[in-house]
Amino acid sequence: MGLLNNTLPDIAPVKGIDAAVNWGRKSSLWPMTFGIACCAIEMMAVYAATFDLDRYGAGVPRATPRQSDLIIVPGTVNAKMAVRVRRLYDQMSEPRYVIAMGACVCGGGPYVKWGYNTVKGVHKIIPVDIFVPGCPPRPEALMDGILKLREKISRQAVFARRAETARLMDGRQA
Amino acid sequence: MDEKALHSKLTASGVGGVGELDESAKDPFVVVEAGSLVAAMTFLRDDPDCRMEMCNCVTATERADAMELAYHVSSLSKHHSLTLKVSCPRPEGGDHDSWHPEVPSIAGVWSAANWHEREQWDLLGVKFTGHPDHRRILLPEEWIGHPLRKDFVYPTSAGEIPLELDAIPMYERDENAPAPESTSERKAGEPLTQPPAPFSSRPLASGGKTCEPDAPKEGDH
Numbered sequence: 001m002g003l004l005n006n007t008l009p010d011i012a013p014v015k016g017i018d019a020a021v022n023w024g025r026k027s028s029l030w031p032m033t034f035g036i037a038c039c040a041i042e043m044m045a046v047y048a049a050t051f052d053l054d055r056y057g058a059g060v061p062r063a064t065p066r067q068s069d070l071i072i073v074p075g076t077v078n079a080k081m082a083v084r085v086r087r088l089y090d091q092m093s094e095p096r097y098v099i100a101m102g103a104c105v106c107g108g109g110p111y112v113k114w115g116y117n118t119v120k121g122v123h124k125i126i127p128v129d130i131f132v133p134g135c136p137p138r139p140e141a142l143m144d145g146i147l148k149l150r151e152k153i154s155r156q157a158v159f160a161r162r163a164e165t166a167r168l169m170d171g172r173q174a
Numbered sequence: 175m176d177e178k179a180l181h182s183k184l185t186a187s188g189v190g191g192v193g194e195l196d197e198s199a200k201d202p203f204v205v206v207e208a209g210s211l212v213a214a215m216t217f218l219r220d221d222p223d224c225r226m227e228m229c230n231c232v233t234a235t236e237r238a239d240a241m242e243l244a245y246h247v248s249s250l251s252k253h254h255s256l257t258l259k260v261s262c263p264r265p266e267g268g269d270h271d272s273w274h275p276e277v278p279s280i281a282g283v284w285s286a287a288n289w290h291e292r293e294q295w296d297l298l299g300v301k302f303t304g305h306p307d308h309r310r311i312l313l314p315e316e317w318i319g320h321p322l323r324k325d326f327v328y329p330t331s332a333g334e335i336p337l338e339l340d341a342i343p344m345y346e347r348d349e350n351a352p353a354p355e356s357t358s359e360r361k362a363g364e365p366l367t368q369p370p371a372p373f374s375s376r377p378l379a380s381g382g383k384t385c386e387p388d389a390p391k392e393g394d395h
Contacts, residue, residue, distance in 0.1 A: 083335065086344070119335060
């Protein structure tokens with residue numbers, strides 16, 4: 001879709017196509033199999049039968065970044081891990097989304113002052129779509145994060161050149 | 175056997191440099207001289223009455239006047255354990271950069287001590303002479319300093335990875351912008367890391383094994 005990205009006029013038929021594409025994207029998220037620390041335990045609970053993330057179409061974690069479009073970063077990111085997180089994110093194909101799960105990933109958490117080796121939030125490394133705070137967040141909180149991400153995806157402009165998108169893109173080109 | 179019996183066994187064994195048993199602590203310990211550490215540990219492992227099969231942990235504590243190492247060893251078959259301590263006095267003006275206390279490695283007595291000693295080198299800068307694979311274990315290879323030392327200066331970045339709370343995200347960096355003001359003691363822009371030496375040139379005493387590739391490729395992490 002690269003050629004037509006945000007180039008068509010913002011009119012009803014184009015909006016309809018956008019809505020259809022967004023519906024497809026948000027209903028079949030492919031998360032990456034990725035866990036760093038204790039938040040990953042809660043994340044596993046969300047994938048498992050009790051909470052069942054498959055109800056939102058995001059229940060089959062892929063074992064490679066090349067097949068996934070969602071990376072949930074669950075756990076403390078330290079200097080050694082940050083290089084790997086960055087590399088995994090770079091390998092994902094677009095559109096890609098990032099959920100920062102837990103206090104450490106949202107801004108350092110308990111390591112914010114004396115963590116000599118901790119990246120104070122994964123948003124220093126990769127752009128984050130949804131922040132889920134908590135230490136660790138309850139499974140319901142992560143599910144709410146997924147729902148928020150679905151809302152965000154459904155608002156995206158894919159083909160239509162919306163006013164705010166145009167402003168952003170023009171600003172970036174200037 | 176209790177600690178008293180173990181201590182008398184150890185002193186009667188002919189291994190020199192074994193101090194008195196300190197029973198004032200909740201966990202009684204024996205202070206051993208660094209020179210006789212390996213001999214004492216080998217005796218504790220091999221003696222049929224001691225039979226210390228397991229090295230639980232090797233820890234270090236930085237004190238004002240010394241670096242104190244504690245070794246917890248225990249026997250699973252005899253159900254007893256002993257704590258040994260080694261003290262390395264701090265020389266005049268010995269600080270983070272200049273002072274790396276040296277202790278003989280016991281990785282040859284219990285191979286479990288190998289990673290424990292690497293961790294003490296990584297975090298507190300204790301050198302273990304005769305260690306088969308004396309490298310960092312937790313922090314990045316190119317890290318400078320030992321972060322659990324009292325005079326460790328907190329870094330602002332590790333390579334290109336920002337470590338400060340108010341750091342600019344990597345994907346928003348502007349190459350032309352002036353360096354941001356830093357609140358940390360280390361000046362902004364001052365590098366924490368030095369470029370890592372090629373893996374082949376790193377010394378490995380007595381042929382320790384490594385899982386690293388032979389030569390790093392360009393752009394490889």
